[in-house]
Amino acid sequence: MRISSTGAPTGFLARPIVILLGLASIVVAAAGIRAFRDTLGPTFLALVLVVTVHPLQVRLRRRGAPGWVGIIAVMATIYTILVGLVVALVASTARLITLLPDYGVQSDNLRNQAAQWLEGLGVQPEQASAMVSRLDLSELSGALQHLLSGLASAGSNLVFLVTLVFFLTIDGDSFSRRLDVAAGSRPLQVGALREFSLNTRRYVAVSSLFGLIVAAFDVFALHLLEIPLPLLWGLLSFITNYIPNIGFVVGLIPPALLGLLEGGVARMLWVVAVYSAINMIAQSFIQPKVVGNVVGLSATLTFLSLVFWAFVLGPLGALLAVPMTLLAKALLIDADPGAQWLRPFLGDTAAEAARGDASTPAPPGRE
Incomplete structure (x- = not known):
């Protein structure tokens, strides 16, 4: 590496240029x-x-x-x-x-x-x-x-x-x-792919569990409100639960519309209120926190991934937002030794805990 007269290294691209190229x-x-x-x-x-x-x-x-x-x-x-x-x-x-x-x-x-x-x-x-x-x-x-x-x-x-x-x-x-x-020659890359597989299965398991719980409450509430076909809308609610953060809005539209036609604005507002209370609490507050702890993605990154992949892949991208983000994270961050410092900023609590343990000084006499 050569040093210029100003003391800056030459032969390398400046960091702003690297960021712009990225x-x-x-x-x-x-x-x-x-x-x-x-x-x-x-x-x-x-x-x-x-x-x-x-x-x-x-x-x-x-x-x-x-x-x-x-x-x-x-x-x-x-x-x-x-x-x-x-x-x-x-x-x-x-x-x-x-x-x-x-x-x-x-x-x-x-x-x-x-x-x-x-x-x-x-x-x-x-x-x-x-x-x-x-x-x-x-x-x-x-x-x-x-x-x-x-x-x-x-x-x-x-x-x-x-x-x-x-x-x-x-x-x-x-x-x-x-x-x-x-794994013998590329342990970090292989470990990243295995972690992607494990986190994907964890995400699907957590989303399925929350989806079943939310769908059961939705069916019960729609039955009490006398909305037609509550089982069908409960199934739709289960499917849309795989769309992070805003999935319940898609599943809300049909029963809310039927509530408006069945009992007027008051019935529709009841449907919206019940759905919001059940789905928003579970999907927008509890589930993102659990998913973030399980797969290592923050709630903000999960929402941004929904916006990005829905724009890139369409409706299917909204359904696959979290798995696709996990794949991108595995290929670009987890498999790169120089990018490991980014993992805590993405919401990887395991990496953050490991970094905290590494930075904790050893007790006297045990070095």
């Missing part, structure tokens, strides 16, 4: 992922599903089962999960479409009340009528039918996902042994 690389990478998100999104989903269910394959292998038995068991489990997700989304959308026409009279009454309320605030009758005309249920039904057709047109992606799961499951049977071989 940010530019992130922008280019994000744009590239966004351009190919129709392919990369299902690929990431298949990876997360295989990683989550892989312990079943390992457990069967340890019990002496042939390798093909573990492969079939993993694929059957993943395919069951995928079919359940697709059926729940399609059923929720289709059932809501069939229910909305039955509330035509209630919709007209609500629009008339809204127009009268606006006129009472000084809005001209013509303007008030134009504003409430946009609240027609037929337009909402059209939007839901467009969403349903979009789900149906995603069949090609589903075929790609199913095929990719098949090949990933086959490779997963020997991937652990390959990691053991690579």
Whole structure:
């Protein structure tokens, strides 16, 4: 390393330039992922599903089962999960479409009340009528039918996902042994990949547990409020629980709309209040804290990852926000010896505790 006349090292890029190049690389990478998100999104989903269910394959292998038995068991489990997700989304959308026409009279009454309320605030009758005309249920039904057709047109992606799961499951049977071989020369990188797998399974387990609890409370509350199809909306609430921080808002829309049509604004407000009390406390306060402690991500980083991956990968990115952030953390931070100091700032409490233990001076006489 050479030293310039000013005392600064030469032959290296200045730190601001390195930071700008890093940010530019992130922008280019994000744009590239966004351009190919129709392919990369299902690929990431298949990876997360295989990683989550892989312990079943390992457990069967340890019990002496042939390798093909573990492969079939993993694929059957993943395919069951995928079919359940697709059926729940399609059923929720289709059932809501069939229910909305039955509330035509209630919709007209609500629009008339809204127009009268606006006129009472000084809005001209013509303007008030134009504003409430946009609240027609037929337009909402059209939007839901467009969403349903979009789900149906995603069949090609589903075929790609199913095929990719098949090949990933086959490779997963020997991937652990390959990691053991690579660990001899690249222990930090292999450890980062194993930590990603472990944290992904922890995240899915915690989210599933909270999702079941929240869904049970939601079904009970919707039954008391006499909202149609409470079991279906509870299932939707369970699925949206995998979307960090704001997932409950997506699951709230159908029962809140039905509450408005069933019992007016008062019923809708009750649904919103109950959902907010149950889901916001569990998903926005308790669950992020538990997830952060389990997988080593702060609540702020979890929310920012939701925004970033939803922008890059679309709706599937919102569902995979935490696992994708864990993968990026494993590849860019955990696998880099020079970047270990960043782990406590990302919310890794284990790394923070280890750093605190290392910085604690030894007691006298025990050095």
